[in-house]
Amino acid sequence: MLTLRDSPSQAAFRRSIRAWAGEHLPERLCWSTDRGRLLALDRLLSQHGLLAPGWPAEYGGRGLAPDLEFILNQELGQAGVQRAMAPSHQGVNNLGPALIRHGTAAQKRRYLPAILAADELWCQGFSETEAGSDLASVRMTARPDGGDFVVDGAKIWTSGAEHAHWIYLLVRTGTRQDRHRGLSFLVAPMTSPGIAVQPIEQITGGSDFCQVTFDGVRVPRQNLIGPAGQGWRVAMTLLSAERLSGRHRYGRFRRELAMLAGSLAGASPDDGAPIQPDGLRDLGRLVADIEGMAALARRIESVRAAGRDPGALPSVNKLWWPAAHQRMAETGLLRPVGRGADPGHWYRQWLATRPESIYGGAAQIQRNIIAERFLGLPR
């Protein structure tokens, strides 16, 4: 039966998480964008076994079923835990599942506990200047030399590289003609000699992402995840997890929307004018956009819980939520100027939402995937 109701056990779990949040979540950590506070929140969640609850128990998770994990994310999201912004996100949500699937027992023992404790933070070394959407064109080389690989090249758009302890890399161990079959997946400490991090100034004034250059960096062979030449498979496992990550953003988007609605409503009593119908219409369309995102998240969880193939849903999700968020920022920018709102906020948001439709597989790539794999259109 199709239902949005919780089963008794789901309801009990929801109550327990709500109670936990009420008791343990300090207000100052909720909805914060400050990196230090976000990290403190990661560690608080970790101490209570809530950072990676979906991981199997043998790797330190709770083996939480998808339905309960969904409830956990719903409740924490509403309480102000923004998983998508967490410093631990790359390790917990992206690398962790790939390691669990493709890593050796020794690698899992080495890396997973520190990811789970948010003691070691990770960054993603995939994109290069000549390999953005065309990820299989990666040029960074890893040449076997004794017991090591020697890595040369540069990665770009590496979020959080300044703060990360480790980087995971897609590198070329075969020839360029091999395309994705010549790629391997390595992990390397950011303190390795020969690694240099250059922050990139962004249009928002910040510098969350960086260029990371590798000059003769020696990486032990034991840091190879999966067989040599099979790195593409590991990367695809990781990107599949990343494309579902919009599910963790609903709480924040809904809050921003309420803020926009509040500014419209708040403006009215002051100037004695009712909210204009065109403002309500635009708001209604945004509500539909954001609630559509929630509906999609419910379906994805239901498909996962049923053990079925999600098909095009991850790509649909990755195409939908950035576009919805960008429309909201633009509506906010254009709408309430002079009516009690904060135009500066929406100005910044318009700029800040640009990369959302680029990272994790650009919108154009998602459209290609949907069209070719699911609508059966020719390449």
Place this chain on the structure above:
Amino acid sequence: MNLEYDDEEAGLLRQAGEILEKIAPIPASGRAARPADWPALAGAGWSGLGAAVQAQELPLAVAVGLARQAGRQLLAEELVSTGWELSALASSAEEDARAQLHDQLTERPAILLGDGRRQAVPVVTGDVTVGCCFGAAPGCAVYRLLSQEGGLILQRWVGAPPALAPLAGLSPSVAAVTIDPAAGQWRGYPLSWAEADLGPLRTQVMLAHSAALTGCAERLLEITCQHVRSRVQFGVPIGSFQAVKHGLADVHTALVVAWNAVLSAAADGAEPLLAPLVARVLTVQAALGAARAGAQFHGGMGFTAELNVHLFLKAILDGVQRGGTPDDVAVELGRRFVAAAC
């Protein structure tokens, strides 16, 4: 929480689609009149969808799945406006009247609603009643719903057949209906519905229309994909061009989100205030997107009556007008969100 049909439900919906395909196949050419066989549809149980939902014999979430199948077969009008809406209304009549009404539903019915929720409502001009009506077809039985002190009355026109003027000859399902009161009489069936109780039914019907619209748009997307796979220009199928691929991927994305919004609004325990309107707004946007892409990517042939594409375009244009204009629905959604959030 679960938004995935189980195997039994999925099988039922698949089977329902196959039955509709047999009873009312979509013609390959748009020139021929479409043979919608109402008695066969009614005989297969499709005239009682709304009554079954009212009696809680059919979960709403499964019923919207059936409405989606109806939309795929261009039968939204027959099966939602009448099979659903009229049978739901009829289910509240006195027992004798109910039996009579359900018997009558084996004729193709059309309904004129007198309460202002349709864009064009019946008006009395001199001694002639005129209304713009979805689902009117030659030989159809015409009903109207009147709100009177003491409750609602469903009336059936008994007399000379009404004159029908299809909408400028374009729409297969919308016609102006003219009735000469001197040539017959309205026969009434008092219903136990009060005007104020109609809200949940209207919500259900709006969801059913949204589901049907989704199905119709999905079918149009499939037809369009088929066309761009086979139509060759510059030596390659036009579906290999990114401008085409991306346009259709966007249509698919909007339809997937819209359908899941419909399911989220129809599922047991759904939030009742925002969710149906969310589904409506998303469905209308997605269906119009499918119509625009369908017309564009068929090129000149999409502007002819030779293909059946135009039947889908018109069904979508008809469908987006049900349950209030899309802008009105978005305004109402915005208003409700402000009330809830502020």
